[in-house]
Amino acid sequence: MPKVLLALLALCLGAAVHAADAPLTAAEPELEAKMLSISSELRCLVCQNETIAASNAELAVDLRNQIRDMLRQGQSEQQILDYMTARYGDFVLYRPPMTGATFLLWFGPTVLMVGGLAALVLVLRRRSRLGNEHFDPEEPDEGEAAPASAPAARPVKTAK
16 A cells, blocks of 8 residues: 555656646736737637637637737837737737728628528518418319329238
8 A cells, every 4th residue: 555655755756847838927917918919909820719818729829929028129019019910910900990802801790691681571571462372382283183092902812
């Protein structure tokens, strides 16, 4: 039993030796606040539905480090956003500007919803104007024979 406890203790100590400390961000709290503000305006190019600030993808970490370096060099928030936009396009912006290219992105869902509702209203109005005879199932004419019923099943003879 003591050998098992020693082995468990050795495994725990071995895991603790390989553990890495989280990087200190409190060393420059003002820089970190600016970096988080800027990175929350940029889309993660890997995740695409998260900001760089929220993403843990390697590219997002690299871009956050790049933003830190640019801030240390004295670049403004607008200069950094302009650089990222020039490098990756408007797609990197979490809220892209309204331009001719992004017009459909901004207003497309609204146009589709309004068009769908208008089509629904038109269809319902037309159906309300039609008489009931357009919606009843057709009954067979007097001259036509009703569908024949299935023939009766014959009993199966078995050999004795």
